[in-house]
Amino acid sequence: MTRSSLDPEQSRPEKSDPEQSRPEAILEVRNIGKSYGSVRALQGVSAAVGPGEVLCVLGDNGAGKSTFIKILSGAHRHSEGTLLAFGVERRFEHPREALDLGIATVYQDLAVVPLMPVWRNFFLGSELSRGRGPLRRLDVAGMRSTTKHELARMGIDLRDVDQPIGTLSGGERQSVAIARAVHFGAKVVILDEPTSALGVKQAGVVLSYIARARDRGLGVVFITHNPHHAYPVGDRFLLLQRGTSVGDFAKSAITIDEMTALMAGGAELEALAHELERP
Amino acid sequence: MTVAVGAEIDERPTRAHPLLTVLRRPEVGALVAAVAIFLFFSLSTQAFLTPAGISTWLYSASLFGIMAVAVALLMIGGEFDLSAGAMTGTTGLIVGVVTTQWGLNIWLALVLALVVALSIGAGNAWVVMKTGLPSFIVTLATFFILQGCNLALTKLITGSVAIQGMGSVPGFxxxxxxFGSSFPFLGMDVKISIVWWIxxxxxxTWVLLRTRPGNWIFAxxxxxxxxxxxxxxxxxVKLGLFMTTAGAGWLVGMLQLFDVSTVQATTGVGQEFIYIICAVVGGCLLTGGYGSAIGAALGALIYGMTLQGIVFAQWDNNWLKAFLGGMLLLAVLVNLLVRRQSGVRA
Structure with a gap:
């Protein structure tokens, strides 16, 4: 890391004005904040994501990324600022409310049951049935073919949707979880560190599915601490540090090096580089 | 910049070997073992394959089988019930005591016993779910409570440790x-409990594989x-599973009571582990999420055939326990192997 003169205040050429709203945004936050008792986990964060757009939320551990997701997904209520979904102000009491509006969150553990077949996982909790009364039964054929079809639309080609989902690679499992969210009516998918546990190649697979979801007109909120994963696929970048926003940048306004430096605190990295140098 | 990697997924799991697909079914191991044991006792003893012999071991298997199937559902749902054995005694004793001692209508007595059983099952579920304690411990406590109450209350009320005079109760x-009848079929004297079992x-099996609640049990x-x-x-889901197990305990309690017209205060004690063993031999994982009702029924069939086969062969019946232990160990090893082979990265 060599950008010694990087000063956050100077390198924000196109930081968006928090007060200026984006009419086309599906999901938008303005000066949002959250306190847990006396601890302020997040404050003054503004960002928006529109259809066919990828908003990357970057930050080191403890930057407030998970608090941010919890607010968007309805798991926690925000204590300051406003949250708008489809232009309407909302205060989510329960994740179900966000989900009903088409805001789906794919958590790190993916909410899958490893020993169950792929198609059973795909429809778990929202199973299709046919027949009535005591003959009401799972529409197994329908669920199998829908799963296959939906995965194919995301570019995932499984030979056998009957295999336990635990036999898929991490990237594929992640992609099945995204495809599931899309199938059940998501307009925005919030992805919580989908690439953090993956190797380079598998992370690439997931990134390509993110791009595909974007191309299908979904808004994507992609949470990560890896600028190298965020930069290729992102349209806008929200950088968080110690619970506040360092900036919300359009892709044209920032380079990957600047982003890395901003995330970790350029001066600190500079000092570290100096320290680690061979004498 | 676009994403360079990922246009092609080259890490797809290789296609499972057809044999492996069959072996992946949880009940396959038990089926193979059941056939082997059937052949062994059919060839080595005279009585095993006679109509009387078959109905004997089928009856024996049916009582264990009904419980093993219920216990298997519960285990697939990730829980244990150690009070399942004592429950068969409790329900039989309730019906016995309230009809012979207090003259209650026998049908009302049946309903009363069922309500008590379901309440105990619901109680187990409630404690497990509200406290987060392992069901192993919670139902171990229930087991001791039931075992103690069965003996103490029966002695207190009837003055003995068994119910007498059940046959003369009106409506018996x-x-x-x-619950206690039998009918002729292909020369065999088939007990009604076998019909219940099947x-x-x-x-x-239908519920597990073809309904939403079944999907949820696995999940x-x-x-x-x-x-x-x-x-x-x-x-x-868990409430339903614990109540189902308790309900099965009631059914088996009734099947035993109305077959022999009496019930001991110690009935069912020590059987809870046999149900679990039958379920595990039938392919249930101790960790939950995997197993089969047919497998558990086959596990019970193995147990029933061995129990009676050893008698027919006139061996020391203590061999049964040793056999049971061996079967269990083998089943657990086979399950482990299959799970590894199927490549689940759980």
């Missing part, structure tokens, strides 16, 4: 049609947090 013969195994046993996240009613 009517109820016996449902019907319940079929029903449990709550396999990964409870994921199930909650996708909206599976975890509490209801």
């Amino acid at each position: 013969d009517q109820v016996k049609v449902f 019907a319940l195994t079929a029903l449990a 709550v046993g396999g990964q409870v947090t994921s199930s909650r996240q996708v909206g599976v009613p975890v509490l209801k």
Whole structure:
């Protein structure tokens, strides 16, 4: 890391004005904040994501990324600022409310049951049935073919949707979880560190599915601490540090090096580089 | 910049070997073992394959089988019930005491026993779910409570440790049609409990594989947090499973009571582990989320055939326990192997 003169205040050429709203945004936050008792986990964060757009939320551990997701997904209520979904102000009491509006969150553990077949996982909790009364039964054929079809639309080609989902690679499992969210009516998918546990190649697979979801007109909120994963696929970048926003940048306004430096605190990295140098 | 990697997925799992697909079924191991044991005793003893012999070991298997199927559902759902054995005694004793001692109508007595059983099952579920304690410990406590109450209350009320005079209770013969009768079939004297066993195994299989609650049973046993996240009613599923097991305990209690017209205060004690063994031999994982009702029924069949086969062969019947232990160890090893082979990265 060599950008010694990087000063956050100077390198924000196109930081968006928090007060200026984006009419086309599906999901938008303005000066949002959250306190847990006396601890302020997040404050003054503004960002928006529109259809066919990828908003990357970057930050080191403890930057407030998970608090941010919890607010968007309805798991926690925000204590300051406003949250708008489809232009309407909302205060989510329960994740179900966000989900009903088409805001789906794919958590790190993916909410899958490893020993169950792929198609059973795909429809778990929202199973299709046919027949009535005591003959009401799972529409197994329908669920199998829908799963296959939906995965194919995301570019995932499984030979056998009957295999336990635990036999898929991490990237594929992640992609099945995204495809599931899309199938059940998501307009925005919030992805919580989908690439953090993956190797380079598998992370690439997931990134390509993110791009595909974007191309299908979904808004994507992609949470990560890896600028190298965020930069290729992102349209806008929200950088968080110690619970506040360092900036919300359009892709044209920032380079990957600047982003890395901003995330970790350029001066600190500079000092570290100096320290680690061979004498 | 676009994403360079990922246009092609080259890490797809290789296609499973056809044999492996069959071996992946949880009940396959038990089926092979059942056939082997059937052949062994058929060839080595005279009585085993006679109509009388067959009905004997089928009856024996049926009582264990009904419980094993219920216990298998519960284990797939990720829980244990150690009070299942004592429950067969409790329900039989309730009906015996309230009819012979207090003269209650026999049908009302049946309903009363069922209500008590279901309440105890619901109680087990409630404590397990509200406290987060392992069901192994909670139902171990229930087991001791039931075992103690069965003996102490029976002695207190009747003055002995067994129910006498059940046969002279009004309406006994009517109820016996449902729980203690038998009918001729292909030269065999088939006890009604065998019909119950087969019907319940079929029903449990249908529920597990073809209904939403069945899907949820696998899910709550396999990964409870994921199930909650996708909206599976975890509490209801577990409640239903514990109540089903208790209900099966009631059924077996009735089947025993109306077959022999008496019940001992110690009935069912020590059997809870046999149910679990039958379920495990039938392919259930101790960790939940995997197993089969047919497998558990086959596990019970193995147990029933061995129990009676050893008698027919006139061996020391202590060999049964040793055999049971060996079977269990073998089944657990086979399960482990299959799970590894199927490549689940759980």
